[in-house]
Amino acid sequence: MIVPLRRDGAAHAAGAASLLMAALVTAVLGLAACHRSALPEKGTYPERLYAARCGQCHAPYDPRTMTAAMWQVQMHVMEGTMAAAGRRPLTPAERKTITDYVTRNAGRD
Ligand code: HEC
Incomplete structure (x- = not known):
């Protein structure tokens, strides 16, 4: 039983x-x-460039998950990571488009 x-x-x-x-x-x-x-500005050139250049090694992070100040730092860190991995560096225009995109969609403090 x-x-x-x-x-x-x-x-x-x-x-x-x-x-x-x-x-x-x-x-x-x-x-x-x-x-x-859920990426903001879906389908626009900045969103597509961001997803293409910053979504190769990991899914593109939602810009709203970090503040503008954090993105400034992270862009710098990731350009180093990309260089170390032998990726094509961002052109000045790409850097500006992506930095503007993530900072204008950044989360607030
Ligand atoms: C060559 C591969 C590669 C590319 C391309 C790349 N990343 Fe990353 N990324 C990584 C790796 C590896 C990590 C996790 C380890 C680390 O934090 O260094 C990471 C982590 C991150 C994180 C999380 C950091 C944290 O503290 O949680 C963010 C945000 C990020 N990447 C943004 C970006 C952005 C923005 C771009 C485009 C400019 C980008 N990544 C392009 C490899 C890449």
Whole structure:
């Protein structure tokens, strides 16, 4: 009597764990999809340039997640990362377009 009850319990726990895992995977994929489609100024030249140049190694970060001051620093850091990885450097025009794009869409302090 006790043994079958235990088995039931184990089966329930396993079922709940895989359901939870499925829910987590769905949530993470949903967030990732959301992250990608939620870039501001979707479809404009600055948004496309940003996604193309800053979305090669990781998904492009949503500009709203950092302040303008943080973006100024991050642009500098990433140009170093790009150089170290042997990527084509940003042209002055690309740098200006991307920096303007992320700072005008930046989050507020
Ligand atoms: C050559 C690959 C590469 C390219 C191209 C690249 N990044 Fe990154 N980026 C990384 C790596 C690797 C990390 C994580 C490690 C780190 O912080 O250095 C990162 C991290 C970041 C982060 C998160 C920093 C944090 O503190 O959480 C931001 C924001 C970011 N990149 C923005 C950009 C922007 C903006 C551009 C375009 C100008 C860009 N990245 C282009 C490789 C790249």
